[in-house]
Amino acid sequence: MNTGTSFWKAAWAVFLKDLIAEWRSREILTAQWTFALLVIFIFDFALEFDPRAQQRVAVGVLWTLFAFAGTLGLNRSLSMERENQCLEGLLLAPVDRGALYLGKALANLVFLFITAAIVIPVYSALYNVSLLHPGFLLVIFLGFVGYIAVGTLIATMTVQARTRDILLPLLLFPLILPIIVAAVRASEGFLLGNPWSEIRTWVNLLVVYNILFGTASFLAFDFVVEG
Amino acid sequence: MTSLMVDVRGLMKRFGYRWVLRGLDWTVESGQVVVLLGPNGAGKTTLLRILATLTRFQGGRVHVAGARLPQEATQARQRIGYLGHATFLYPDLSAEQNLRFFARLYQVPDAETRIHALLEQVGLLARRRDPVRTFSRGMQQRLALARVLLIDPPLLLFDEPFTGLDQEGAATLTDILHELAQQGRTLILTSHDFPRVLPLATRFDLLHRGRITASLPNHGLTIQTLQDWYDTHVTTPVPEERV
Numbered sequence: 001m002n003t004g005t006s007f008w009k010a011a012w013a014v015f016l017k018d019l020i021a022e023w024r025s026r027e028i029l030t031a032q033w034t035f036a037l038l039v040i041f042i043f044d045f046a047l048e049f050d051p052r053a054q055q056r057v058a059v060g061v062l063w064t065l066f067a068f069a070g071t072l073g074l075n076r077s078l079s080m081e082r083e084n085q086c087l088e089g090l091l092l093a094p095v096d097r098g099a100l101y102l103g104k105a106l107a108n109l110v111f112l113f114i115t116a117a118i119v120i121p122v123y124s125a126l127y128n129v130s131l132l133h134p135g136f137l138l139v140i141f142l143g144f145v146g147y148i149a150v151g152t153l154i155a156t157m158t159v160q161a162r163t164r165d166i167l168l169p170l171l172l173f174p175l176i177l178p179i180i181v182a183a184v185r186a187s188e189g190f191l192l193g194n195p196w197s198e199i200r201t202w203v204n205l206l207v208v209y210n211i212l213f214g215t216a217s218f219l220a221f222d223f224v225v226e227g
Numbered sequence: 228m229t230s231l232m233v234d235v236r237g238l239m240k241r242f243g244y245r246w247v248l249r250g251l252d253w254t255v256e257s258g259q260v261v262v263l264l265g266p267n268g269a270g271k272t273t274l275l276r277i278l279a280t281l282t283r284f285q286g287g288r289v290h291v292a293g294a295r296l297p298q299e300a301t302q303a304r305q306r307i308g309y310l311g312h313a314t315f316l317y318p319d320l321s322a323e324q325n326l327r328f329f330a331r332l333y334q335v336p337d338a339e340t341r342i343h344a345l346l347e348q349v350g351l352l353a354r355r356r357d358p359v360r361t362f363s364r365g366m367q368q369r370l371a372l373a374r375v376l377l378i379d380p381p382l383l384l385f386d387e388p389f390t391g392l393d394q395e396g397a398a399t400l401t402d403i404l405h406e407l408a409q410q411g412r413t414l415i416l417t418s419h420d421f422p423r424v425l426p427l428a429t430r431f432d433l434l435h436r437g438r439i440t441a442s443l444p445n446h447g448l449t450i451q452t453l454q455d456w457y458d459t460h461v462t463t464p465v466p467e468e469r470v
Contacts, residue, residue, distance in 0.1 A: 006334075013331035017317070017324075024358065025319040080317065084367075088281055089315025089374075093332040094304040226283070 007102075010095035014103025021080060022111065028076045032069040032115040037122060039065040044126045051128070058129050059187045063143070063180055066116065070147055071169050073111050074155040077104065082159050091225060101221035105152040112144050135190030135199070142206040143183035146213060150175050153217040157224050175213070182206045232257045232292055232382050232413040233278060239286035240273055247273050249437030250287070257381070260404075260414040262424045265434035266461055271417040272312070274434065275384045278415070279309035292382045305333075308375035308383045312390070314367045315374065318360035322351050322370050325359060326377055333378045345373040350399060364391040372400060383407060385416040389423060397423065421450050433460050 022028050043061050047054045081087040081104075090100050124131045151172055158167040182205040189199035233255035240248040247270040255261050263271050276282040278291050280300040289296040294303035316325050323342060330338035346352045349369040359367060368391050375383065385404075389397050401423055408414060408427060418424050425448060433441040441460040443453070 009334065010332055013328060016331070017320070017328045020324055021317055021319045080319070083318055084316050085311075085313035086315055086317055088311075088313065089329075090332075091281060092279060092304055092307075092309055092315070093329075094301045095332060096301075 007096050007099045010093070010099035011102040011106070014090070014100055015106045018077065018080075018104065018107030019110070022107075028073045028111050029114060031072045031076060032111065033118055035072055036065050036069045036115060036119045039068070040119065040123055040126060054127050058123075058127050059184050059191065062119075062123060062131075063184050063187070065119070066112070066143075067147070067173070067176065067180060068169075069115055069119075070112055070151060071172060073115070074108060074148075074151045074172075075165060075168055077108050077111070077152075078155040078159040079164075087156075087159070087225065097222040097225055098218055100225075101152060101156075101218055104156075105148050108152055109144060109148045112148060116140060116144070129191065131191070133190050136187050139183050139186045139190065139203070139206070142203070142210060143179055146179045146206060146210040147176055149210065149214040149217045153221055153224060156221065178205060178209055182209070230257045230293075231255070231290070232259075233415070234290040235278075235287065236289075237287040238274075238277070238284055238289060240270070240277065240282070240284045246437060248277075248284070248287075251434075251438050253432070253439050255413060255415060257413055258411045259429045260408050260427050261416070262428040262431050263415060263417045263434055264419065264431055264457055265417075269434045270437060271434050272386055275309070275386050275415065275417065276311070279307055279311075279384055280304055281309070281311075292380075305378070306380050306382055308378060308380040309386075310371055310375045310384070310388055311386045314371035316359045316367060316370060319358055321356045321358055322346060322362075322373075323355040325370065326373060329374050329377055335377055335379075341377060342373075345376055348376075348399075348403065349373045350395075365393050365396045368392055369396055369399065372403065376403070380412075382413045383415070385414065385418075387417055389418060389420045401427070421453055425450060425453060431456075433457065435461060 039061070043057075047057070081090065091097075120131050123129070154172045154175070155168055158164040158171065161167050182202040186199050186202035186206065188194075189202065231254050233253065235251060235253040238248050238251040238253075239246065251274070263274070265271050273282060277284050277289060277296070280291075280296060280303055283297065291303045292306035294300070294306070296303060317328070320328065323346070326342045326345065327338065330342060335341060343352070346355050349372055351366060351370055351373070354362070354366070359370065362370065368388070372388070388400055392400060404414065404427055414427075416424060425445070428445045430445060431443045431453065432439050441456075443456050
């Protein structure tokens, strides 16, 4: 007996639906871009007279803005499921809950990558830092995967709460602290041209974090949505 | 021989410390159209949500469309269409895109033809490319009906389906419900719109104080008889029992 829609087809359906909804509303990307560009400009003005400080804090500022812009995107992405109780509509479907999680997470990941693709060139120009380093791009990829894996789960947990705008960063940031620390250190290492032996620990931390927390979030999603 | 589409034994459900369903026993045979009546807060919506696999319960045994809940919920979901108070529609997507999404999720064969036919049936073909956000409540309800029918389920659960519909929308829904009943689908509805559900129902069940306390087969009932039966049973005190 067929026991439901295949995992990958269901994940693809959710992913595609989120992309189409964003294409029509442009709510997530607009919020992320506006916020990220504002942060860049504010820091640029604040540190205008001290180019050395600009260089020193550059990577930290970048990851901070990704973290905050990411929460805006996660909040809006899950708010879409809250309207008309669409999340329940998803739960009615004969599909593995993990597929729903994967579809949402992949869409959130794509939105964050698009934001990064806009933000990084602007950032490079204003802070006079070249960020087009393959190692740095690898860190971006690993950092975003871990961030979105945990963020999608936490956003699903908080979406029904009235104070979700506050609750999401409050619950999410302590959990993603290892990602931010490792990503900042690894990014600095690559951009300053440090030897691989100094960077390896941080990259390994990102990989291990992604495996552990990604798997845990995937498995916990079913429990979270079943309430 | 008739098979049971719904078989509920000793169903218990509580919200916090308040028990809503208190050992409810209930069966619905395949092909029946059962209208569930009861005062506000009686637990009608909760019962339908349990059958739709959306709400967990604390005790009892529930079989829906041949699947035991909650263990076989995925199998049950393939055979259940549920139209509740919320439409489950994405406001930023068009009518067509919403249905296409659900068709992908349920792997509906020949989806495009079916979507076109359903949009025509619910009178939204001309607005198929408009975002759902621009639809009135009644139009959204009609699209939600199309979403339910998309998967062609043998069991359909409708919670106050006439809410928000204008005369034309309600007439369309009534026609569709008649058609579904004639096709031998099992329909379970909650509604107090007696004139609309009377010609449709094979049976009226009363949910009161957490149990099915009365049942009335529809053998040529009139609205007045039904109203009198309802009033009598709702005002009749049901002995409280500790759970």
